[in-house]
Amino acid sequence: MRKRTLEVAQTPHFLENWLQSLFDVLAEQLGADTLRQGTMIVGGDGREWNLVALRKLWRIAAANGLRKLIVLGPDAVATTPAISAVIRATKAIGGIAFTASHNPGGLYGDWGVKYNMGNGGPAPDAFTRLIYERTKSIDRYFQLEATQADALCGADGFDGISVKRVNTVYRFRILYDKEREINVTGPSQDTQSTDALESVFEVHLVDATEEYVSLMERIFNFDLIRGLLTRPNFRMVFDAMHGSTGPFAFEIFTERMRYWEHPWFRRGQYLPDFGGEHPDPSLQNLTELVQEVFTESDPPEFAAASDADGDRYLIFGRRFVVQPSDSLAIMLDYALRPDFAPYFRGAGNPPRGVARSMPTSAAVDRVAASHSICCYETPTGWKYFCNLLDAGKISLCGEESCGAGSVHIREKDGLWAILFWLSILAYNNRNREPEAPCVGVEDIVRAHWAKYGRNYYDRWDFDGIDGSRAQEWMRNLELRVENNDLIRAEQSEPKLYAADIFHYQDPIDGSWAFNQGVRLFFAPDRKFTRSAST
Incomplete structure (x- = not known):
């Protein structure tokens, strides 16, 4: 669901009714007992109104009997790929992402919320239709206000939860009985109660980067990438566009890889309005990075950017930009190499297939045909890849709008794609003398064209049309x-x-x-x- 921020903020009960509709559908689909024993993940891209929405969520989640809510943070800021990774790692029933993807933020921008299923992927059309149909008939929602007396950990009830913290658990005693009624607020203003029942509702504040970065370390050879970054003639730049990837990039490149030789970070602090900019990694929205990459005076060997919620990316070389369609094809070519990254071969098995969205160029089709593996064409939307991933039909997938991913999660993943490209560069430079010129991004792309042929591609977006x-x-x-x-x-x-x-x-x-x-x-x-x- 995506709306203007002011519309959501100023419409009474708007988000509450959507959340209650979600919990109603979950109770019908999973059963009330599963919900009462279940864990749900929540995070967002840091945009305006997310924290207001979070405080509404835990009151409604508690009233609907959810056992545990894991809040990724601090500040409930997490990339969409990280939310998917944690859902899968914890075997949660699903997760909520407060994000409007690459759309502008702030009060006059966009706000959004989406539900991811237990496999970590976006809810399929059939599930979202159930939520939508429920929103058209809903006439009540449940919410609980925990008091200080109910707080088994912390103080001041729900108001005592500090989302600035991580590695913290808040526990609340939830009493459903005739002395303490469940508050039901909605158009009908009814009040109901249940038979005596006591449960515990937990809010876990967890470091958003921990599971995701550990997953990246299992996929890619960080030591090999570190060797590339420390070459005397290699310089990298990364633009987080004031979105949620900032903390993740800092943890990966500064904390894990010890890359601090150069001022490589651009717009790394997440902001609720993304600095007033459009957080979509395109040439139009990355004017300063484009100037830096195409300068005549010592441009970086590698540059990349990611969008607000961290699922999109764009790759640059020295005075060179990589088309997303070419990027997917090149990734598949390297994933098929037996000495590139063991993760993609799994138990000795090479990638089983690849999928692309319909508007993506057929560059990846050429690679798939050359290696006699299946290539699937789907509509735009990551949810269409998830069944293929779950069924083991594909190992890589991508779409025209700067999105790529693999079997590691069920979302497209910008930082994963950036690490993939750094791995390709590290692979091609691993045996070169430190002072020798680097094999660069443009060299890799042109070598790919020479091997498979080139699919010319252009994308025109017509924005702001009625x-x-x-x-x-x-x-x-x-x-x-x-x-x-x-x-x-x-x-x-x-x-x-x-x-x-x-x-x-x-x-x-x-x-x-x-x-x-x-x-x-x-x-x-x-x-x-x-x-x-x-």
């Missing part, structure tokens, strides 16, 4: 495709030989996703048009 007009335009295009008007029209070169509306059937559960964009096939090119929810 939603109804955009949908009308898309529908007119779809009608022309359905009626074969485009094929019959007089054409110049290149010739359009096919056009369709992209529908996707999940090969695992058979579910369908309809109307996911228009595909135009030219000889020898392709063109895609889709309407984005963001």
Whole structure:
């Protein structure tokens, strides 16, 4: 769910009703007993109103009987990939991410919340539809106000929870009886009570970086990357865009890799409005980094950026930028090498397959075909990769909007992709003399093109268009495709030989996703048009 921050903040009961709808669906799907014994993870990208939402959440979670809420922090700030990693590591029933992804923050920006399932992945369409349908009929929600007398650890009830802390547990005695009624607040203003029941509700404040960084150490060879970073002729720059990746990048590069020779960190402090900037890693939003990379005077050998919630990325070399479609293809090529990273080969097994979103170029298809592994084409949206990952059909996946990931979690992962690229650089420079010129990002990309061929790719985003007009335009295009008007029209070169509306059937559960964009096939090119929810 994504709305304007002010709309959510100023609409009475808006978030409460959404959260209660979620817990109602969870109780129906999992059973009340599972919920009472369950653990849920929560974190966010640090944007405006997240802490207000968090305080609403633990009151509603307690009233609905949840056993344990793990808050990643401090300040409930965690990347979306880290939330996915902790869900999987703790075997939680799921997790809540307070994020509007790469959208602007602040009071006049966007605010969002989403639910991730027990596998760590975004809730599938069928589950989100259940939540939505429940929000249309809900007439009450449950919330509890713990008092000082209820606090078994800490003080002042829920108000005594300090999200600035980590490695801290708060326990509350929850009494559901006729002497202490459950407060039910909503349009009906009803009040109900239950039979006598006592339980304990726990809020665990956990270091958000701990599980995720340990996972990265198991995937990548930090010693090899450290050797690259300490080369006298290598310099790296990373731009966190005032989002949630700042603490994670600091822990990885400064604390674990001891990289402090150069001022490498840009916009590392998370801010509720992201410094008034658009936290989306694109050339338009990274003007200072682009200037630094393309300067004529000693640019860094490697630069990267990640978005607000840490699931997107962009890679630069010296006066060079890597297209996300090429990046995915290059990652697959290296993951298939037996001496690159043991993690991707698992028990001696090479990657089993790869998936890309429909608007991503076919560069990765060439690599997959060369190695005789399956390549799946899905709609845009990470949830469409999750069934393929869970079923063991794929090991890597990526989409056109600077997203890539693997079997390690069920979200796209910006820092993982950045570490992957640093591993590629370290792999290519591992046997070179310290004073020898580095094999750089551009060298690696051009070597890939020489081996597999190049898929030219361009992406045009049309922002700020009225939603109804955009949908009308898309529908007119779809009608022309359905009626074969485009094929019959007089054409110049290149010739359009096919056009369709992209529908996707999940090969695992058979579910369908309809109307996911228009595909135009030219000889020898392709063109895609889709309407984005963001």
